[in-house]
Amino acid sequence: MSVRIAPSILSADFARLADEIAMCVAGGADLIHIDVMDGCFVPNLTYGAKVIETVRRLTTLPLDVHLMVVQPEKYFDSFAGAGASILTVHQEAAPHLHRQLHHVRALGCRAGVALNPATPVDSLQDVASDLDLLLVMTVNPGFAGQSFIRSALNKIRRARALLDAAGNPAMLQVDGGIARDTIGACWAAGADSFVAGNAIFSAPDPRAEIGVLRSLCSATV
Ligand code: DX5
Ligand code: ZN
Numbered sequence: 001m002s003v004r005i006a007p008s009i010l011s012a013d014f015a016r017l018a019d020e021i022a023m024c025v026a027g028g029a030d031l032i033h034i035d036v037m038d039g040c041f042v043p044n045l046t047y048g049a050k051v052i053e054t055v056r057r058l059t060t061l062p063l064d065v066h067l068m069v070v071q072p073e074k075y076f077d078s079f080a081g082a083g084a085s086i087l088t089v090h091q092e093a094a095p096h097l098h099r100q101l102h103h104v105r106a107l108g109c110r111a112g113v114a115l116n117p118a119t120p121v122d123s124l125q126d127v128a129s130d131l132d133l134l135l136v137m138t139v140n141p142g143f144a145g146q147s148f149i150r151s152a153l154n155k156i157r158r159a160r161a162l163l164d165a166a167g168n169p170a171m172l173q174v175d176g177g178i179a180r181d182t183i184g185a186c187w188a189a190g191a192d193s194f195v196a197g198n199a200i201f202s203a204p205d206p207r208a209e210i211g212v213l214r215s216l217c218s219a220t221v
Contacts, residue, residue, distance in 0.1 A: 008035055009035075032064065068114075117152060134162075
């Protein structure tokens with residue numbers, strides 16, 4: 001399994017967005033994580049297609065778009081058109097998950113599903129072959145800089161078992177409170193894709209921090 005580090009631009013300085021993206025690229029980031037929030041599914045508002053399109057012009061890295069919104073299907077076409085590479089919907093906001101995952105794939109994007117801390121892995125049993133990314137939230141979504149929920153480690157193990165049982169090589173991503181003190185345990189539990197906002201953008205040397213986080217995975221067996 002290869003480690004993928006996905007800086008979340010939620011913690012970036014938007015007055016210097018081009019420099020922040022260039023820093024992520026120079027630091028060896030694998031994906032750029034874009035948190036879309038609607039003030040309804042989560043108690044915070046962020047950005048939409050305009051920012052995806054802007055970041056698309058700044059890098060060739062895959063754009064990993066995390067949709068913390070109700071009725072996510074309303075945005076699939078415009079976000080795919082803006083250059084999203086991965087569209088991840090929340091299980092809690094997607095009653096027609098199977099249809100939505102296939103819609104995302106039909107648009108040429110990879111299809112992800114996110115689980116809030118209270119949502120069981122088993123709820124994805126019947127779509128285990130239909131997803132390209134499974135995101136286990138390690139905080140309650142809505143804000144950067146929250147504390148990692150340690151009970152998520154067992155959930156990561158269950159998510160890894162679900163994907164393995166389905167023979168699905170999908171990415172297993174974690175998001176929230178990922179930093180030097182938490183990333184190794186997530187990797188050991190079976191995660192291979194790591195979103196980090198605060199840990200990267202608030203580091204004294206953000207560019208180097210991407211490599212530090214990556215090395216903490218290979219150091220943990
Ligand atoms: C939280 C977002 C995260 C957030 C992570 O709701 O989905 O992607 O930016 O921020 P940190 O790494 O600071 O917890
Ligand atoms: Zn996110």
